[in-house]
Amino acid sequence: MDKNRNHNEYIVKKYDVVVVGGGMAGICAAIASARNGARTVLIQNRAVLGGNASSEIRMHICGADSHMNRPNARETGIIEEILLENRSRNPLHSFSILDTVNWEMVKYQENLELFLNTQTLEVITQNNVIKKIYAFQWTTEKSYEFQGNIYIDCTGDGNVAYQAGAECRMGREARSEFDEEFAPEQADKHTMGNTIMFCAKDTGKPSKFIKPFWAYDITEEQLKNRGHSHMVSAMENYGVDSGYWWLELGGTKDVIKDGEEIRDELLKYLYGIWDHIKNKGDHGAENYELEWVQFLPGKRESRRIMGDYILKYQDLKESRVFKDAVAYGGWPMDMHPPEGFMYSGEATNFIKLKDVYTIPYRCYYSKNIENLMMAGRNISATHMAFGSIRVMATCAVGGQAVGTAAALAVAKGCIPREIGADIEKLQQKLLKDDCYIPSVYNKDENDIARHSKVTASSWLKGYEPELVINGMSRTVKDENNCWKSMEISKTGEWLTLAFKPLEISEIILKFDSNLSQEIMISLSKVTRDMQRPGIPQTLVKDYSIHFYMDQKEVFSQKVKDNHQRVNKLTFTESIRADKITLCINSTHGCKDVTIYEVRIY
Known part of the structure; x- marks a missing residue:
């Protein structure tokens, strides 16, 4: 920060929750905080939201399903809402369109204010409490002072935590x-490195490539453990059309302070590799031309902020379920050597996990700064556990948990650590908002549906109608946890819940968006080709809901062209009823209807 600048020149902005960092974790944290009643701000130092999933970097959003290798494991909640919204608008997998979806989700969220192109400059801390953050918006030349009750660091690099004096780690533990x-x-300061990607296009005719004078000469020996031909396997995920994740450098340096030097080196290697592919042997790229090169490196690892618990290797390998679990992961411990491209062996060591694991709440708030929380790749974990928790879908569900917890802390007037004393309240709120926490079931006493009698027009064996109120809103191993009808009849299928007469103000429906299939945007043609395009066929498309009192219909509402897994129907005036019937007329392609949960409030 300019030390000559008078702090009186700063525009003061006051909020309940201040979220810094607009990657997928920050987006989900900010939206969750705002939706749960906290006045929230999201501060992002780039022109777009999404972090590594933005148009600047174009990395696909991986998670616990591990590229469809683990059934029914895809993350739900806000990240699912974003990806389904993107699916409905973005058939060509344009990352710029995803930028717009993310911007819209944040910009038009009630209780949430967005500052793009805004860099935090200084964090003021007193007695282990953050008091304010000074920031500068490059595009408007305005200086801001952001004040909040709770601060959430979603910067990836842990910038806010580092400046606040939070206990951090960087490197590998012994x-x-x-x-x-x-x-x-032996412990060291080494991390995983940074990567830059590229995009190439088949022009349909031979094209030449002239290597820039500053690019390196790359040999086949250097690439012997790096798949780089036109034909790649699904495991390698990329080809000459979409770059190589293994083009990685910087782990033996300081990936933060040496970031510009690392970027320059990556460019020299990228153009050298492209020269090798085009001009040194047959790699199936004769007709290809470069059309995009990433100038903002994708960063894997830097600081990790220490919490009351440090997630470790054994927790993941043993698929541990913590009592204070608020999120989960399942991506392999994907351990890249610090030397990156300069390492002569395999580009990564995939340490597979037998099942998903949970992440405890204690990993999401600072050990020594009382009002600091964190979400994303900078949470409290060892380097080994970090190899799995760093992927964006895992970061996103952690972000939603943190944003929800922050709002609860604001409402309660307490610090984040104290929310852990009543962890079930946080867990139940996350379940209501469609987050999955392994082994945690719906126990919400305010949910009328839990005590209802459920009937349906038809069902398949093992998919009985009462499963919509069993407390689990996805398939888990051999537990279906959903109602599935027989083939939809000409008059549609119906599901009815009957209960004692009550005033109803909200209905929450959770449909089937096929959590065994990927719906993420991707630069990789291999990954795109493995996906079914369009809205998941299993999703309910057109339906109506009817309210009855003493066998008489008192209210009804139609919904057409639904493309979301979760539908929340709220009513400005409560409706007195003793029965509701959900009538489903069509899906996005399936011949039967699947519903995982119905909640009534």
Whole structure:
């Protein structure tokens, strides 16, 4: 910050919750905080939202399903809402369109204000409490002072935490510290490196490439453990049309302070590799031309902010379920060597996990700064556990948990740590908002549906209608946890819930968006080709809901062209009823109807 600038020149903005960092974790944290009643601001230092999933970097949003290798494991909640919205508008997988979807979700969210192109400059902390953040918006030349009750660091690099004096780690722990099988013998400051991608296009005719004078000469020996031909496997995920994740450097340097130097080196290697592919042997790229090169490197690892618990290798390998679990992961421990492209061996070590694991709430708030929380790749974990928790869908569900917890803390007037004393309240709120927490079931006493009698027009064996109120809103292993009708008849299928006469103000429906299939945007043609285009066929499309009192219909509402898994129907005036009937007329392609949960409030 300019030390000569008078702080009186700063525009003061006051909020309940201040979220810094607009990647997928920050987006989900800010939206969750705002939706739960907290006056929230999201501060992003780039021109677009999305972080590594933005048009600047174009990385696909991986998660616990591990590219469809683990059934029914895709993350739900706000991240699912974003991806389904993107699906409805973005058939060509344009990352710029996803930028717009993210911007719209944040910009038009009640209780939430957005500042793009705004860099935090200084964090003021007193007695282990953050008091304010000074920031500068490059596009308007305005200086801001942001004040809040709770601050959430979603910067990836832990910038806010570092400036606030939070306890952080950077690098690899020694094997002996946590008894982690694959950790190095000695601790060091090494991290995973940064990557830049490219996009190439088949022009339909041979094209030449002239190597820039500053690009490196790359040999086949250097690429022997790096798949780089036109034909790649699904595991490698990329080809000459969409770049290579293994073009990685910087892990033996300081990926933050040496970031500009690392970027320049990556460019020299990228153009050298492209020269090799085009001009040194047959790599199936004769007709290809470069059409995009990433200038903002995708960063894997930097600081990790310490919480009351440090997630470790054994927690993931043992699929541990924590009592204070608020999120989950399942991506393999994907351990890239610090040397990156300069490492002569395999580009990564995939340490597979037998099942999903949970992440405890204690990993999401600072150990020593009382009003600081964190979400994203900077949460409290060892380097080994970080290999899995760093992927964006896992970061996103953690972001929603943190934003929800922050809003609860504001409402209660307490610090984040104290929310852990009543963790079930936070867990139940997350379940209501369609987050999945393994082994945690709906126990919401305000949910009228839990005590209803459920009937339906038809059902398949093992998919009985009463499963919509069993407390679990997705398929888990051999538990279906949903009602599935027989083939939709000409008059449609129906599901009825009957209960004692009550005033109803909200209905929440959770449909089937096929959590075993990927719907994420991707630069990779291989990944795109594995997906079914369009809205998931299993989703309910057109339906109506009818309210009855003493066998008489008192209210009804139609919904057409639905493309979301979760539908929340709220009513300005409560409706007195003793029965509701959901009539489904069509899906997006399936011949039967699947509903995972109905809640009534």
